[in-house]
Amino acid sequence: MTSVTILLVVTALLVIILGHRALDRTGLTDKQALVVIGLIWVGGFLDIPIGRVSVNVGGFIIPTLLIIYLLSKASSNQERFRGVLAIFISAGVIYLTSRIFDFGPEVGSYTFIDPLYLYGALAGVVAYLMGRSRRAAFIGGIGSILLVEAASIIYHQFTEGGPANLGTAGFFTGAIIAGLVAIFLAEVVGETREMMQGGPKKGDNYPSGLKKGNAPKEIEARATHAFRVSKPTLVLEVGESGDVKVFLEENAP
């Protein structure tokens, strides 16, 4: 086997394994993750011409659909909102970075890290701070670069014209690499944090709504447990024998 074939096989395997692991972290099932990878890979060979812009199926359309799907699968509107916000803030950060730094060889520029990885890392940090989740990091990483790239191409189509390529690098397009970097970073940061913290806190560590002290003082004093969902305030009474009674605030004995 020549070195060429080995490099090709090793790279392909790595991309598939890393991509699969990354998608796994976003909450897709193993099968779904494999299908997405397959679609990105095969779609990488398909370009759809829109005007003078070649839009790649694997490098642009599938990742866009994936983000929409992941956002739609989010557990709450708040998570959805955070995901969209993460995309826009990361896109803003990446746009600002690209205005300040030039990574080419003609302008004194920071070359300590390739923009390909830097943008992924930036998006990963922003999205992680916003959503504290691997899924948010992935959505932010891919979404922000797709947004910045598409916006700049659309803008320059109107102002200057000329042919343009969007996502034609398929699996190796900037957005997908950024998504992988973002998720890897979120994994490293998240796992390290959890490891340093030594797992979940023990003791009286309920979500804020269930904590003591959140319900009116007089109910706190008399009830075994009291919590406020927002309104109404509920009183939870746990008896000696372990029986549980729940009352509305106004009906509490």
Add this chain to the structure above:
Amino acid sequence: MNLLYKRLLLTLLLTFLCFSIPVFAYHQNEVFDVVDEDGNLVTKTSLTLTNGDIYISANNTEWEISGKEEGKYIVKKNGVLDLSVYLTKPLEIEIQADGSQPVIGIYHTHSSESYAPGEYSQPYPGEIYQVGETLKNALEEQGFKVNWSQANHNPHDGSAYIRSRDTAAKLLQDKPIAVIDVHRDAVPDREFYSTEIDGKSVAKVRIVTGKQNQNRDSNFEFAKAMKAQADEAQPGITEGIFWAKGNYNQDLGPRMILLEFGTHVLTLEEAQAAAERYAEVISASLPVGGGRAERSAASSGVVWVIVIALAALGIFLLINKNGLESFKNFAQRFTHSFRTRKKTKENK
């Protein structure tokens, strides 16, 4: 929502902090002198260099960046290279011998680059496209099929390489033997970046190869082969070779090269004269005959990829759950299906 605002604020604060540190160290459009230990000028560049980066000068001396003092990069001499080996021994390129015309790809990451006497930076298409077209025509005369992408990657900012990456990858689909990103430099010195060939003023060509990718060795080899051929056919035309930090999409394949045809204070005609001559150099440094190049190459690249993959896997496993214990867990999970299958067989 309150929590969300807190996080938003934290994100913005951290982003501001991240920015404020490098911005202080950032100097736009600064040109640095690169000098030897005795203070003699070796070359000039706007490229931010780091210790260990290599520069091969016109006389084939290899210099290594060893520090920076008073805004000048200090280099130490590693020795003089004998590049004659590249004249007799062609580059090792895996080629599909299908008898087809060898392909070369050309693109322009910086779509606004232009030359004197006009604006140095012009709206798409900058004059750099005319240099690309000259190179394309000259390479076609040398017998290559040339895929010249006129894609627009404007604006000239830090995302230009992200956009041009899509173009470079698209050019690779036709299995080119080499892909050239055609640029012009920004060193404001006519004398330094031009030479006289056959009584005509011609721009010098600088070859830039990025070190931050797995194809760094094969790209550097290609650069040296071009330099060797240029020394034979067009002496004095190559300003030098940089092998420095950076990527410039060169991770996508071997012989992905960045050429600077002169600098902004030269004229378009001088740059085109260089492109016309350099086609001969590029052609001579590649193996003759037909066929398309294989997708990737070089055993050092394989080692590079495997080492990085193993390092990443190591970090991943170390920070997961129970530190080193996770290696054991991983191994157990890895062999789980094998063991259960064996058990089922035994049960039967």
